[in-house]
Amino acid sequence: MYTLRTLPGDDVRQIMWRFAERFDLQMSVQSARSIARSTVAKLVAEGARNTHEWTDQKNDLLTAFDQSGLTALFMDPHQGGFIEGPKNFALALVAFELAWVDAGAATSSLASNLALAPIHEKGTPEQRDYYMSKCVPPQPGEDREIWRGAFALTEPLPYVGVDTGVLCGKASVADWTDGEEPMLQIDKRGRFITNMDFANFVTAAVESNDDRIKGTFMVILEDTDEGIFDRGAPTLKMVHQLSSTRDPVLNLKVPASRIIGGYDVVDGVIVPKYNHSEIIGAVFHRTRIPVGLMTSAKLISAVEPVIRYHRNRFRGGDACSEGSPRFDKGLQINEDALQRLVDLWASGEAGCSLAFGASRLADRFDPIEKAKEAHFEAEGVTSVRKQMGVLRKLKEQVFEFIDLEYTPEAERDQVRYAELQSDTLVQYAYMEALAGVLNPGVKLWNTGEGANKMREAVALVGGYGITEDCPGFLMQKWTDCQLEATYEGPEAVQRRHLTMTMTSDVFQHIMENWVKQMQTAGQQVPGLGGYVIASAMELWQWTLNHLKTAKDDDGRKLYHNKRQGVTFAMADALGWLLGPYYLAMDVMELIEKGPMSPTLAEGLDDLTGFYKDLCHIQAARAAGEVARICTELVYGFNTCSCNQPAAEPGGQSTCAGREDLVDFRALKAKVDMCMAGSRMAKDRAGHALTEVMIPEALDYPIG
């Protein structure tokens, strides 16, 4: 039996989340943390969340973000930032730190970046440099206002939510004099638009209602443009009150050069280079990750206050005498309190490992995506259909690369691996397939299941949990989770996205390699839960393949895009598998790299023992969910025949057409048996919580 000596610190996180060598990221973490646990926590403790209005008190947040460099984090050094290259991972780390105290503050920090993201991803170089530089705090010697932006997509009114296919913002030509820049009239109403109290510019999605403009596009609107820039009424949201949201009314005349990405004039018609879907696709590809991470951060943040509450529960008063187990351990003398907290912690770790894995992939994917576009442009392959055709022909190379990628370094053909690694299109096909699953997967599972788990955190603190001054702000965090599950596309949107990406051959090939990888982990790292993850993945893959061809008893196809009772359920099941896989990878990284850290060496075996158990617990839970969903889908669309003459209830031979499911039953039995040890893991991890050293007090105010 091991002892968890202390709560995991920065040195543990840096190894697991792979930024031990990046001091720029480590500094960003420290900056964000200092604001979270001072400015942000003070605002929450003082009740700043209790109003919809953006107050002077809340405005302190922006000053704190500016002073500490968080405002400039999104920019490149030549634009006034300090991190070169993609910043998805950096933004994810900041979101994690801020959401540790309040996710509304994290949203506030990210909102300007969301407004800039369309410009960053698809804007012209001039648009990029102009707006990014404006949004950086003034440098020494400069005297200027810091610009802030808002992102206006929400459609259609009056509802709050995103159906990106429906637009009611309109664009028409206001003036167009020969030889001059056309002037556009933009009419846009927004709902639930973040940063709207102070935004200097809005990046808005609109569609043409003029024959002289083609299709949809995104456009930049400034508060000084001619016309109406009415910030609107505050949105009466009940959560995330440290972010500003209003329902603006915008009717402005702007030059066509504000069309994001530019435009061409073809036969007298303005043809935007990118339609709004292309831009939004590029933006949401990445920005959903930190939103998912916010929920997971809150789960881990709940661990310390819950332990403190449990230990101190009976101290004071007549409930127990000093020195008694009840006095020393409080509620921790009860197994249930310990093990439910372990479940919560495991869930938070799995969510974080998944989200940070996705954000690291996004950083690698950014330059590849740009290189792919440049390649196709140079080759003259401009239509999406032709590009897909080219990529399809590379399938064998992509599979070969994936096999090499998941082969241990010492065993693979390094020359061939390097060759395929430098092939832009192969890399694009691999990363696009993986990101296509991870990004909606993070958003779906972390926020949805995270909200359920956060309710458990509140429950673990009893009646104290539902008070405003509960340490750790657990009640506020729980309610905030629901907005995170909604932001940037609610759960149904993520499920729909997954149903389209999870069936790709490339992702399926990746998963086959994950299965092998987890089987090896099961053998080489006992107690991690590798086997149970692998067997659950096998069951999921088998079920997917079965459902693609199977029909229900009425003869209707099961796997069909209209049949969300099947497809969405499989997306949910996949969501469960992603977290434990990435957690297992992170725990193995800790086992490998931990011994090199002088600060961890002393208690490393205990620490890795605990993490292996957390991973095993989460793996078993995920496998249980996957098995349940797969079983319901495989058997649930056939009529029960147990009431037929001579039939026996539960008799497999009488269950119509079930003889073909021998493989399924074998795989499911394997999942069941691979649960071996998972409850012992929970016993050990729960016991570790009774001994772990926690700080004397929370490091931020609690009201």
Place this chain on the structure above:
Amino acid sequence: MSNEFHIVVCGSIVPDPLQTLAPQDGPNGPVLQNEMMLPAVLDPWAGHALYEAADLAAKHPGSQVWLVSLGPKAKLQQVMMAVSQKAPFQLVVADGSASGFEDGFETAKTLAETIQGIAGLDMSKLLLFGGWQSASRGSGAVMQMVGEMLGMTEQFQGVDKLTVGDDGALEVLERIEGGAYQKSVVDAAPAVLGWATGDLPEPPNNPQIGMQNMQKNMPALQQAKPADLSGTSLKFSAVDVPQQRRETRVVKDVPVEEVAKELVEWIKG
């Protein structure tokens, strides 16, 4: 007149004060339970000294600031991710224990030797800064000894304010009893100043400064030489956390006047 200073700040790390600090016996004397695994911060007294040093250097162009730290380099590196964003400085590391159970004389000797090894340090411009106390259970005497070892006889402790005159004279306010200050004037550097809290707030993080600092300071951390603190004859017979006394009595149905009366009697002793 140009007043350039070479400001050396001595300061190391201490466990985050919110952590549970439990002493226990180690193979070489007392240690703190799980000290290497606990989060650490820059000693708050040294922090005040560093921010004063940076402010002084900013007001006197040409001045330089070094932060000399005796501590475990892996922990120092973590702490520097926050501290390096506060002010420009060059880090000089002696890799050794920052435990408060170390011998103050050995610590001073190591710091003095490390300071003497700083390339380009002009002793005639030297202002040696540090905390007048330490949050690491330290002796509160290290700065005086470092000064003596470096031959610096102008020493001030409990400093809250330093003003540099146009002629380069240093006016120092030291805390004395009764909330009063003693004002002293020294003609010029070198001098030792053990800072109390000073009068500057903690600067906000500035990642631009942090990036510049860490590009220089990461090599300093990686190349840090092990500190030799073995010459001590210090022995500890026992170490204990100060005991917290709490006597709780639950009183019900007693008029407030009687509760007040009892409290007054208790206060009177």
